[in-house]
Amino acid sequence: AGxxxxxxxxxxxxxxxxxxxxxxxxxxxxxxxxxATSPNDSLFGNQWYLGNTVAAAVNAIDAxxxxxxxxxxxxxxxxxxxxxxxxxxxxxxxxxxxxxxxxFVSAAHMSNDGDARxxxxxxxxxxxxxxxKSDTQFTNCNVISSSWHGTRVAGMxxxxxxxxxxxxxxxxxxxxxxxxxxxxxGGSDSDILAGLRWAAGLPVPGVPANPTPARILNxxxxxxxxxxxxxxxxxxxxxxxxxxxxxxxxxxPWVPSIWSFA
Numbered sequence: 001a002g003x004x005x006x007x008x009x010x011x012x013x014x015x016x017x018x019x020x021x022x023x024x025x026x027x028x029x030x031x032x033x034x035x036a037t038s039p040n041d042s043l044f045g046n047q048w049y050l051g052n053t054v055a056a057a058v059n060a061i062d063a064x065x066x067x068x069x070x071x072x073x074x075x076x077x078x079x080x081x082x083x084x085x086x087x088x089x090x091x092x093x094x095x096x097x098x099x100x101x102x103x104f105v106s107a108a109h110m111s112n113d114g115d116a117r118x119x120x121x122x123x124x125x126x127x128x129x130x131x132x133k134s135d136t137q138f139t140n141c142n143v144i145s146s147s148w149h150g151t152r153v154a155g156m157x158x159x160x161x162x163x164x165x166x167x168x169x170x171x172x173x174x175x176x177x178x179x180x181x182x183x184x185x186g187g188s189d190s191d192i193l194a195g196l197r198w199a200a201g202l203p204v205p206g207v208p209a210n211p212t213p214a215r216i217l218n219x220x221x222x223x224x225x226x227x228x229x230x231x232x233x234x235x236x237x238x239x240x241x242x243x244x245x246x247x248x249x250x251x252x253p254w255v256p257s258i259w260s261f262a
Contacts, residue, residue: 047167078181081103088160097176098176138185149220157176179198200238216245217238
């Protein structure tokens with residue numbers, strides 16, 4: 001007693017005490033801290049994938065004891081775009097999580113927003129109705145309502161957490177960079193590859209430079225068949241820049257089979 005933890009005599013004293021047969025045990029009187037508790041988001045109880053009771057879950061609660069996410073890291077979500085006015089996301093310049101991003105959907109019949117590539121990655125919806133099926137470009141597409149898939153993925157990655165509403169995001173602090181590469185009935189390789197490069201801060205012809213390059217890219221989409229060499233080339237560029245690319249495992253029911261980029 002009375003010796004500070006940093007004192008050089010601590011180890012010697014402990015060794016003597018532990019060697020004394022009259023001493024049951026000797027231990028340092030260390031300080032302990034509260035573990036992260038479940039966030040107070042109203043829908044967190046339904047987010048089984050953040051728990052630790054299912055094999056496929058990520059055990060986020062224990063992870064949050066170590067790291068809540070860094071405000072200096074940008075995570076890009078390459079998807080259908082986002083709803084900037086969603087209360088659990090919101091614009092970064094207004095206290096939310098979403099950076100400006102970019103829309104890479106270039107084909108007019110897939111963009112659904114009336115234009116080609118532009119600086120607005122808002123999600124206009126990706127529905128396909130019976131009328132669309134009469135267009136040969138959508139003949140093989142399923143009739144679906146808008147998925148708002150990009151907003152859902154962005155929320156899983158980094159929704160506002162511990163704010164008493166909505167869901168909890170895995171990352172509490174990092175910003176999300178929306179990169180729209182999917183429109184009606186999916187997206188094209190050329191748009192996706194351009195979006196991957198731009199998200200990481202690589203140049204894309206005809207597109208302004210990305211002022212907030214991402215360190216992590218999330219791509220929750222795929223297709224059947226082998227991975228094209230063009231993807232491997234872009235992934236090599238991302239790897240050289242030490243950018244992490246996270247690929248969907250293919251649990252979306254309307255995707256018949258998934259190829260992996262790497």
